[in-house]
């Protein structure tokens with residue numbers, strides 16, 4: 001008999017396009033004020049995009065404009081820079 005598994009919500013990485021569970025991913029959101037921020041808690045309101053917890057995927061998402069597509073807005077260079085710093089900090093943990 002099949003084991004009953006709990007359904008894990010999957011999200012698509014805007015970088016590598018792979019599906020992963022939400023908990024393994026970074027959430028980047030556009031707040032109602034129009035700011036693009038890394039949502040470390042996963043609880044902030046706003047339109048969200050997901051990337052794997054890896055710099056490689058974030059950089060892919062930047063290059064292929066996956067983040068801009070998901071968040072439906074233009075992302076300025078300095079915002080990308082800020083996000084990158086935050087992800088670097090997370091990766092080092």
Ligand SMILES: [Zn+2]
Nearest residue numbers: 013016052057
């Ligand atoms: Zn990825």
